Amino acid sequence: MLENAGRDSELSLETVNSSSMSSESICSTSFSRLSFDFLPTSPESLTLKPHRSSDFAYSAIRSATFRRKTGLTFRDFRLIRRIGSGDIGTVYLCRLRNGEEFSGEDDDPCFYAMKVVDKEALAMKKKVHRAEMERKILKMLDHPFLPTLYAEFEASHFSCIVMEFCSGGDLHSLRHKQPHKRFSVSSARYCARFPSFMQAEVLVALEYLHMLGIIYRDLKPENVLVRSDGHIMLSDFDLSLCSNAIPAVESPDSSPDPAFPHTLSYTRQHSTTSFSCFSKRLKFRSRKIQTLQPNRLFVAEPVTARSCSFVGTHEYVSPEVASGCSHGNAVDWWAYGIFIYEMIYGHTPFAAPSNEVTLRSIVKNPLTFPTPTPSSTLEHHARDLISGLLNKDPNSRLGSKRGAADVKKHPFFKGLNLALIRTLTPPEVPGLRRQKTTPLCSIKKRSNGHSTAFDYF
Numbered sequence: 001m002l003e004n005a006g007r008d009s010e011l012s013l014e015t016v017n018s019s020s021m022s023s024e025s026i027c028s029t030s031f032s033r034l035s036f037d038f039l040p041t042s043p044e045s046l047t048l049k050p051h052r053s054s055d056f057a058y059s060a061i062r063s064a065t066f067r068r069k070t071g072l073t074f075r076d077f078r079l080i081r082r083i084g085s086g087d088i089g090t091v092y093l094c095r096l097r098n099g100e101e102f103s104g105e106d107d108d109p110c111f112y113a114m115k116v117v118d119k120e121a122l123a124m125k126k127k128v129h130r131a132e133m134e135r136k137i138l139k140m141l142d143h144p145f146l147p148t149l150y151a152e153f154e155a156s157h158f159s160c161i162v163m164e165f166c167s168g169g170d171l172h173s174l175r176h177k178q179p180h181k182r183f184s185v186s187s188a189r190y191c192a193r194f195p196s197f198m199q200a201e202v203l204v205a206l207e208y209l210h211m212l213g214i215i216y217r218d219l220k221p222e223n224v225l226v227r228s229d230g231h232i233m234l235s236d237f238d239l240s241l242c243s244n245a246i247p248a249v250e251s252p253d254s255s256p257d258p259a260f261p262h263t264l265s266y267t268r269q270h271s272t273t274s275f276s277c278f279s280k281r282l283k284f285r286s287r288k289i290q291t292l293q294p295n296r297l298f299v300a301e302p303v304t305a306r307s308c309s310f311v312g313t314h315e316y317v318s319p320e321v322a323s324g325c326s327h328g329n330a331v332d333w334w335a336y337g338i339f340i341y342e343m344i345y346g347h348t349p350f351a352a353p354s355n356e357v358t359l360r361s362i363v364k365n366p367l368t369f370p371t372p373t374p375s376s377t378l379e380h381h382a383r384d385l386i387s388g389l390l391n392k393d394p395n396s397r398l399g400s401k402r403g404a405a406d407v408k409k410h411p412f413f414k415g416l417n418l419a420l421i422r423t424l425t426p427p428e429v430p431g432l433r434r435q436k437t438t439p440l441c442s443i444k445k446r447s448n449g450h451s452t453a454f455d456y457f
Helices: 056-067 119-125 128-140 171-175 197-211 330-345 355-364 377-389 418-423
Strands: 077-085 090-096 112-118 151-155 158-164 224-226 232-234 244-252 266-270 297-301
Touching: 056 090, 077 112, 112 119, 119 128, 128 158, 171 224, 171 330, 197 224, 197 232, 197 244, 197 297, 197 330, 197 418, 330 377
Parallel strands: none
Antiparallel strands: 077 090, 090 112, 112 158, 151 158, 224 232, 244 266, 244 297
């Protein structure tokens, strides 16, 4: 996680039977004590990421890895500056020491973000398992809106992972650059029928995580980064919970759910295959999943996951977490509702002068909006979506049963093909420096490179 001014620190309480802990303080990492005893990244350990096949930054890492038969080490990278600090590590902007040949024409050389974790410091704080969880999850991910793990290696008592660098900063910083410190419901859309682009991409990313059995548990604007091309990327997975997601194909019934009349009710047909963050690969063994009929839904939501950990950021925790109860996948859909609310209105709905009062407000106070009535049809749909996501009963919360399959059917997303959203050009956002992404086929050698401006990883 990165340092962010004006945002409360993460929760620091913990209940019994906890499987992960909350953020407490910044882990300060220094290279002054670093001795170069390396456990490098081997060429065999660098898994091909299909969605990165044409990305020259990823190709540069692969080329450098295979060029060195022993794999990459810390000596293969040049640190440029520190760009962020989190509870379990420090993030540095870096580049390959001999990476000038991997720059695109009229572009700067490839930049990366290196997260350095002091294992001794984490051991003293009993948070080693959080760093291990993040690394484990990063190895599983292969999605356009989630980080790509480029390399990993050990250096003395430091553990290093190399990931993408997002030059656009995070949504928390970007929101504060907007008029009235919020994203207008209409300004962040292509036209009146399209939902907010970044909100839709976050939804797609959450859907993928839940399909893998991963409950994120740390969604907030600070953890939603913006790439140079304007698309988003979720970050920080040390608070995430790994479980199983049982895939099912559901066909519509005639009677809709009375809580959400705009959605259809579905009958579940279970598959024998489970998606788990403990398995190495996902394989479809059911013909029913491969050949869907029209109006059927593929659902893979970790509905059985349970945890008693008291984790998250105060303004984003769900009522069940704030009240000390166990929780499951529904916490991510609550956080998604808070996220949409903050992006549109510039603040979270239950924020209070102190953390204690904020938690009490989350549990007891009803959801309210800044004005009695919405100003447009778009805002009306947004409020309806937020209201469904911020249902204090996790069993009745929108998304708790069928996950993104239900959320995507909401009228707020009408007219947008979420399956193809990565192929669309993101809307222009004031305050965001858009950079050109050079495909692999147009890479040309250049001898001299200069650093670009950047905000945060």
